[in-house]
Amino acid sequence: MNPQIDITNIKIQTPRLTLRPWKHEDLDDFYEYARVDGVGQRAGWLPHENKEKSRQILEGFIEKKKVFAIEYNKKVIGSLGVEYYREDDFPELASLKGRELGYVLSKDYWGLGLMPEAVKAVIDYLFEKEKLDFIIISYFEWNRQSARVTEKCGLNPIKNTVHETRYGTKEPTVCTIIYNK
Numbered sequence: 001m002n003p004q005i006d007i008t009n010i011k012i013q014t015p016r017l018t019l020r021p022w023k024h025e026d027l028d029d030f031y032e033y034a035r036v037d038g039v040g041q042r043a044g045w046l047p048h049e050n051k052e053k054s055r056q057i058l059e060g061f062i063e064k065k066k067v068f069a070i071e072y073n074k075k076v077i078g079s080l081g082v083e084y085y086r087e088d089d090f091p092e093l094a095s096l097k098g099r100e101l102g103y104v105l106s107k108d109y110w111g112l113g114l115m116p117e118a119v120k121a122v123i124d125y126l127f128e129k130e131k132l133d134f135i136i137i138s139y140f141e142w143n144r145q146s147a148r149v150t151e152k153c154g155l156n157p158i159k160n161t162v163h164e165t166r167y168g169t170k171e172p173t174v175c176t177i178i179y180n181k
């Protein structure tokens with residue numbers, strides 16, 4: 001089951017990152033990475049064609065209170081959402097509390113180990129403070145970077161599915177899971 005989670009007053013500090021709720025002042029940083037080709041497609045969305053598109057999505061981040069801004073050296077370089085998992089796809093988890101993580105990182109910061117650091121910190125928070133039983137992360141089969149993030153964070157494949165992107169393609173997808181010990 002997908003429990004309610006509100007990150008409004010949550011701030012998570014790692015050695016290099018701050019994970020915190022989004023603010024309206026983050027718009028320029030958000031648009032800077034969200035408009036770059038190859039970034040959003042890894043998460044199933046197309047690059048933002050203008051700053052107004054980023055503003056609309058940023059408003060949703062703020063309103064829904066479930067997406068962290070990933071801040072590095074006082075600059076927002078990505079997002080990490082505590083999303084609802086598709087309960088119909090995982091009936092075997094119906095008696096347990098869980099959520100799915102989704103994330104995006106600016107291309108300028110790929111390969112530095114920042115996303116595993118952020119994901120591990122959010123997993124720790126969700127297990128320790130929110131008392132979740134499991135967390136799912138899904139990635140497109142061709143997205144080796146996300147596969148590596150899940151491996152580094154201790155998630156294991158649970159099933160393969162097909163995900164329809166926001167731009168209409170159907171992508172073979174690997175679903176991974178980690179259980180709270």
